[in-house]
Amino acid sequence: MPKTAGMEGRVASARRTSVPRVAWLIGPALVAGVAYLDPGNVASNMTAGARFGYLLVWVVVLGNVMAWLIQYLSAKLGIVTGQSLPEALGRRIRNPWGRRAYWLQAELVAMATDIAEVIGGAVALNLLFGLPLVLGGVITGVVSLGLLILQSRHGARTFEVVVIGLIAIIAIGFTFGVFVAPPDGAAVLGGLVPRFEGSGSVLLAASILGATIMPHAIYAHSALARDRFPAPADVMGAEQTTDAALALARGIPTARLLRATRWDVSIAMIIAGTVNLCILLLAAANLAGVRGTDSLEGAYAALSAGIGPVVATLFAVGLLASGLASTSVGAYAGAEIMRGLLHVRVPLLARRLVTLIPALILLGIGVDPTVALVLSQVVLSFGIPFALIPLVALTARGDVLGPFRNRWGTTAAGVAASVFLIALNGVLLWLVISGT
Template identity: 75%
Template sequence: MPKNSSLIDAPATRTAPPRSFWLLGPALVAGVAYLDPGNVASNMTAGAQYGYLLVWVVVAGNVMAWLIQYLSAKLGVVTGQSLPEVLGSRLRNRWARRSYWLQAELVAMATDLAEIIGGAVALNLLFNVPLLLGGFITGAVSMILLTVQNRRGARPFEFVIIALMAIITIGFVAGVFVAPPDPAGVVGGLVPRFEGAGSVLLAASILGATIMPHAIYAHSALSRDRFGANPRLAPADAATEAARTEPSRIRRLLTATRWDVTIAMIIAGSVNLGILLLAAANLAGVPGTDSLEGAHAALAAGLGPVVATFFAVGLLASGLASTSVGAYAGAEIMHGLLHVRIPLLARRLITLIPALVILGLNVDPTLALVLSQVVLSFGIPFALIPLVALTAQKRTLGVWANRAWTTVAGVVASVLLIALNAALLWLVLTGA
C-alpha cells in the first residue's frame, strides 16, 4: 500500500520532475483564473495607492493558491470526479443540492462578468471599440475557444490557453523591465503590515481576485478530464477502475500535478507581482489609476504608448482566456450538482447576457468589477471548506488522503481567506 510521506503527500522515492512533459497542462489552464481582469485592477490599484506595502499579500496569496489548486487537482486525479460531481453525489437532499448549485452558479457568472468587461475595455483601449460591441466580440472569441475544447478535446484547448497566458505575461510584465522597481522597496514590502482600512480593503480584494471559487471547481474537472479515467477502456469494464486507480499511476500523476501547479503558480504569481511593482514604481500617487482605463492612460503618459499597448494586449488576452475557463467551470458546476449537461456553447450564450446588459446600460466598468469581487467573496467558503474536508477523508481519497499537516495548512489558509473576504464584504458594504 502506498503511503504519504510529506506535507504535500509526495512519495519519498520520487523527487525528480516527471519524464512525460505531456502530463503538464491542467494547472496552467486553471492558473489563467489568477490572471483575470479583476487581478489586474486590484494589483494595479494597490501599487498606485500604497506603493510596495502589499507585496507580501501577493506572495502569501500565491503560496495559499498553490496548496488549494493542488488539493483540487488531486481530488480530480484520484477520484476521477470533479469537486461539483463529488458534492452532487454527497448532497442527498435535492433542495440542498440546488441551493449549493445556485450560489456556485452566481459566483461563476460574476466571474464571467468581470472577464467579459475586461475584454471589452481592452478592445476599447486598443481600437476604440464601443464597450457593448467589445463585449460581443469577447464573447464570440471565447465561443471559438470553447469549440476547440468541444471538438478537439482537452489538450488542444490547453495549448490555446497556454499561448494566451504567454501573451498575458509579456503584456503585463514588459513595463517592469522598462522601468524597474526599487529593490529596497520590494524587500520592505515583504513585511506583513497594513496602513488603514483602505489597505485592508485592497489586500482582501487582491486575495479575492487571486483565489476564486470557479478556479477550484475548474481545476478538479480539468484534471479529471486528463487523468481521471482510461479512455481506451469501456467505462463499465471493471478493468477500467483498476487501471485508473493503480497506485504507481496515481503516484506518477500526483508528482506531475505538483510540478504543473508549481509552474502555473510561479507564472501567475510573477505576473501579479509584476503588475503591482509596475504601478508602485511608476504610478504612485497618480490620480485615476483605480480603473483599467485610468491605469492605461497613466502608463501611456509615464512610460510611453508602447508599454501602454502591451498592457492593453495583455488585458485582452486575459479577458479572452479567463472567460473561456470560467464558462468551462460553470458548465461543470451545472453538470456535477444538477446532473444536467447542456451544450457548452449554449451555456456561453446564457452567461454572456448579464455582462452585455451591464455594458449596454453604461454601468461604470470599474464599479462592475468591484461588485463582481463582492459576489466572489460569498462563494469562497462554499468551495474551500468542502475541498479541504473531502481531500482529508480516507473515504474519498483512500491512501491518498491528506496528511495531518496538509489538512492543517489547508484549514489555516481557508480561515485566513474567508476572514479577509469577510473583511472585504464589510468594508465595501459599509463604505468604510
C-alpha cells in the first residue's frame, strides 16, 4: 500500500511540475507527415488537376480525413505499448514464413516509396540546376543518408527540427502559386461531390490515396512516437499498461501524451492536406487542357510560362525539399520494418544503397519520371490494407492497449476506412485487368 501511495504521489507531482507543455510534445506526427508531402503526392495531385480539373478535390479531402485517424492510431500504439507496428506484428506472427511474407510486401511498399522520393529529388535538381537525373538521384540518396545519420547520432528531436524546416520550405514552394493565380471557388466546391469520369480518374484516385495514406507512414509513426517517448524495458514489454506505470516511466501521464498527439496529428494533417489541395488546385486552375502538363517537367515549364519563373522556381524548390525529407523518413520506416518483423538490423549505408538502386535503374533506362511516380503510388495503395487492418485490430484490443484501447466509434471508423480503400483497390484492379 505505501508503495502504491508513493507511486500515485510521484505521478501527481509529475503532472504538476514535470509535464512539458504541449508544444514540446509536438513533432513525431510532423515528421511522419512528410510522407504525405512526398514527390508521389506532387505527381499524383498535379496530374489529377491537369487532366481532370477539380474533379478529384473530394479524394484529397477524404484521404486527409482518413489519414488523421490512421496516424493517430499509429502514434497511440507506439506511445502506449512502447512498440512500433512492425514490432507488435513481429511478436504475434508466430509462423516464420508468414512473418517473412508480411515483411516482403511491406519491404516492397517501402521500396516503391523510395523510388518516388528519389526520382522526385532528381527531377527537382534537374529543373533547378540542369543536373542529369541519375546524378540527381545519387545526390538525393546521399543527403537523405546524412539526415538519417543526424537522427541516429543526435536523437529524434534534432531530426524533427530539420524535417520541420524542410516542411516549411515545401509548404511555401507548393502553395505560393495558388495565391498568385487563385482557383475558381465555385469549381472547388463542385469538386467536393464524389464522382469519377472513367478508369483514368479511378487510377488517379487510387494514386492520390496511395500517396496520402502511405503504409510506410503508418509503420514509421508508431516507431517515431516510441522513440520520442520511450519507456523502460519492463514497461515496454508489457501487453497491458497503466497510466500510472507509463507516467512513472516517462514522467508524463499517457493521457496527456495522447492529447498532445491529437494536436500533433491535427497540425500535421492540416499542413499536409492544405499543401496537397493547393497542388491540385494550382494545376486545375492553370494547367488544365495545356499539353504536356501531366508531367512534372511539363508542369514546371507551363508554370514558368503562364504564371512566372518565381512560381515555377518555388515549385521546384518545394519538390526538392519534399524528396530530401520524405526519402529520409521512408528509409527510417524501411529499417524499422526489417528490425521489427525479422529482428535484423542493417547498417544505414547498406540499406540506403540497396533501396537507392531501383530508382537509379529506372532513371538510367529512361522511364518517364512522372509515370514512375504515379504508378509507385498505386503500388502503395495496394499496401495500405496490410498496414491498416492490423493497426485497427491491435488498437481495439484491451489486452494490447489496456484502458487506452479504441472506443467502438473509433474502431468503426477505422473499419469503414479499410473497407473503402480495399474496395477502391478492387475496382482499380478490375479496370486494369479488363482494359476499361
